[in-house]
Amino acid sequence: GAVVSQHPSWVICKSGTSVKIECRSLDFQATTMFWYRQFPKQSLMLMATSNEGSKATYEQGVEKDKFLINHASLTLSTLTVTSAHPEDSSFYICSARKRETEAFFGQGTRLTVV
């Protein structure tokens, strides 16, 4: 397999602040990374597709100004939740594509906004 490191694993922040989540592919280059969100007992929901060196493609209903995605290098993508509110509390997971048929997940980040 391959290793995708997501940091932090969990974070608690105050309402109105911003939180940055990092996703790194440690032993391969990932031209494409995906960001997912998962609510309790629900399926993964794709938020956006991030391509290195270009703007992310957001899924319908996902606010691009609220969820800022930066894919500055072939091994790093970041998701910044701006002006977080309690309803943004969720499990965020990144996935890095190694080949068309292989994508590896980060450990996930549990965000709690208080």
Add this chain to the structure above:
Amino acid sequence: GQNIDQPTEMTATEGAIVQINCTYQTSGFNGLFWYQQHAGEAPTFLSYNVLDGLEEKGRFSSFLSRSKGYSYLLLKELQMKDSASYLCAVMDSNYQLIWGAGTKLIIKP
């Protein structure tokens, strides 16, 4: 529209065999994945099928029939640690993953 269907929950006994079904309707097909997800953790990759037939990997096997839009994940010699959600996902013609809602598998002693 695109749709992935799998049972919401299944219960099985330790040491037994269980089959989790997945049916799909997607725009194009570039393979079907099965992932295992323990509560609170990220999914881990189990299998990938792109051709019809059965792929066996230890205690886990995955089957695909493209003409029927159908797959199943077969788990043998169930262990308590197999209690998890099992997610079926199809890669469509744009190489995007379409996710099922997951099947929660409960293993009883």
